[in-house]
Amino acid sequence: MSSHALDKDLDDLAATVRAALVREIDASGAWAADPVWREVFAAVPRHLFVPYYYVGVVGGYERRWGESPDPRARERWMAGAYADMPLATRLRDGELLSSSSQPSLMAMMLVALGVEDGNRVLEIGAGTGYNAALLAHRLGDDDLVTTVDLEPEITEAARQHLAAAGYHPVVVTGDGARGVPERAPFDRIIATCALPSVPHAWLAQCRPGARILTPLGTGLVALTVRNAGQAEGRFLHTPAYFVPLRGGTGLEPEPAPLGGVPRRAREHELFRFLLALSLGSLDPQEVYGMWEREGHPERERYGVTVSGEREWAWLDDPEGPYVWALPG
Template identity: 85%
Template sequence: MGAHALDKYAKELADLAASARAALVREIDASGAWAADPVWREVFEAVPRHLFVPYYYVGVVGGHERRWGESPDPRTREQWVRGAYVDAPLATRLRDGELLSSSSQPSLMAMMLAELRVEPGDRVLEIGAGTGYNAALLAHRLGDDLVTTVDLEPEITEAARRHLAAAGYHPTVVTGDGARGVPERAPYDRIIATCTLPSVPRAWLAQSRPGARILSPLATGLIALTVRDAEHAEGRFLPTPAYFVPLRGGGPEPEPAPLGGVPRRAREDELFRFLLILTRGNLDPQEVFTLWEREGHPRRERYGITVRGEHEWAWLDDPEGPYAWPLT
């Protein structure tokens, strides 16, 4: 293929990406994901997701198929671009068939960013660099200097840095344990995690300004905490479900408890399973079912988390009420 033909094809691919991105933005807009902060629409219109997923994996019969932006087949490259702008999570790293890293569903990212409630000048820490796409969205809105993203895996942070530079963004990318935060860049006004944690690390509170907001996946939900000071934070879960890969380095996931004796309708209800995970180690599944039935199958927003000194607990309805379970 000659230089002229290559340039023509590159322009066609760029046009396809712009068209697919515009369609994704319309879809997210219709979902109401950024209704709380519509400025994010302009950000998603501007930041090219396909530059952050130079390859990804799609499920096929018998395993996964790699979609690659450098494929010699033009149709495969077009498939890759279109797939990058589908409102779905994209598997970006696999090891022995196990998902290690992904680019989250864009509408969920949009909702989380809107719920983060950033203001101009806010300093933000992101836990879990992933592809770098979320950091790019934050950097576009706030500026490179105010955004820090951290991940435990050097190959992930190296790739994120490379993708960010290709898209024209240069936030601070740190290789380290996200549970420890990034103290040298503190204090933060906002902390957002893109991986599931079993509890809220104390280091995040210590690195936050009073009044800071922390948004983190926990037990298939999203907890939104307001930091009072380095020893105290409290907040409720958002209504939406959220499924993320666990924080790397956070220790092995506990084995799920056997659900014998729990009716099938509960076992298959994601709100029951949310409560089951939230109370793990404190209630057995039958006790969880009894509570769930007695309280009328409570929705996520009735639950919250309090961190106070050395103690951290989840609760239903009231932090000081009868339903409270320590988190570890």
Template identity: 80%
Template sequence: MGGHAPGTAGDEHLDTLAAAARAALVREIEASGAWAADPVWRTAFEAVPRHLFVPYYYVGVVGGHERRWGEHPDPAARERWLRGAYADTPLATRLRDGELLSSSSQPSLMAMMLTELGIRDGDRVLEIGAGTGYNAALLAHRLGDDDLVTTVDLEPEITESARRHLAAAGYRPAVVTGDGTRGVPERAPYDRIVATCALPAVPPAWLAQCRPGGRILTPFATGLLALTVYDRGRAEGRFLHTAAYFVPLRGGGRPDPRPPGLGAVPRRARDDDLFRFLLGLTHGRLDPQEAYALWEREGAPTRERYGVTVSGDRAWVWLDAPEGPYSWPLPY
């Protein structure tokens, strides 16, 4: 696939550097074990040039952000941009008044999520949150048929740039401007739905547009929820072991993971990611003292002990078992 970054046509040095940086990123993801269960993803990450999807991005510096871009007049600055494009880190791609609106996710996390989707040849996939278009390109490469992939985003400027990046890299999946919570019914049904933005609930439209036996993978409360869809109104699944922080679906910054009222909770719990995950999951249904008592009693439960069930017009999160002693209603 390859190609040149904007403004660097004919720059053989950058071309060579891009190939070497991409190969190094693939080795790093390989070492992380992200695609161990489905090594076919290695080929996609080897082939899809990430730098074409991030013609510019922002890095944090003292006092704000620095814009790195592929058309910088200084060759050393272009090289910094290119090396950064292949770092195994998330890249901030859109800011508004200093607030993060859109980003390109950490590649190793993307690889792990794509592997967890369990995609098979011929699957139709819906992506919620087009971002830069990079994830849609990886999906299109894996499936070998652009028409099997649909990506949707609410912001027209995001879908326009994603479409442009995809075309530059040689991919043409369906890029739709619309509300991701409604899915894309005109291209349903889907075998897999993957969200790359955080949501407060599982939208009913996703279940309705997913084939029975399909899989939904979505960020939820600093975790990743993997649901199996049984029919239009029922899905169930557990969280993956990993933490995951994503931009909320409608833009805006990451919510503060520390709700009020934590003063009486010991600092070691307040600072513990798994305790904050429990607080986020229970949506204020547990006050911090109750949550702390549960957390202590159950031995600081890991993410994969929690799950979610959607049934009819109800949805709830649970610890260990759907009908177990610990469950809390979710908005639905």
């Protein structure tokens, strides 16, 4: 079979598996509140952003590659590129440095971000560039989208992937915790890496009424910005696990010993969320007491407030009784 015929077979497979992914996300209800994202995911080719990725196998990782000389290996790569799962895209000494997030989670986050026509959007964590491409396609204007990452090799690869797909948002190499002041003000900020608290620099780069969506602990918090020093919002219902932000201003606290906390709590996903959110502020035994008294609260009952130099998390009410400081 000629290489042209092989390419056509791969293009046909790309169209088939992309359509299947869109149907799968559709069935999950992820974009029910903003169906325009269905057209966006149907249009943007994810496989151009993951020319290779790694899948876990016994004893480590196996590389899947779109340029493999084996046609069956290329088909496996293409099918995996449109699976509704996160893909490991960069490893160093066996440690995951960067990944392409699960598409249905990306869809849910983009809907929760509440993007509107004309919004200026900052993405923290460029990854493969796929999320920036989705935003650029949705907004129809590359200049409205800025994406930042600390690692030059990540930003350079993201820029190449974006160009291959026909998108040219602004890609910046820098510390995401500092934002991108020269591209401000922003109407929306979305982070695709985990942080211990919300950087104050982001608020200062937002217009009043802007929305910030960021992973915190093992959840996603959606904040409304009042002004350069004030923001508040609650967590979404979904769990979210992201690679930590590299750079930033400080180290996360060491996990505290869990002596005295029953095993059923330690293994409960909602307790682990609260434990991660209160790390460095509350003793695990205090956390367990609150969690039991309040009936194992769902994520939506928790929120975060930023006011001047202070930043705190809370259960039910920003004024208490359950409040605790987040690392500054």
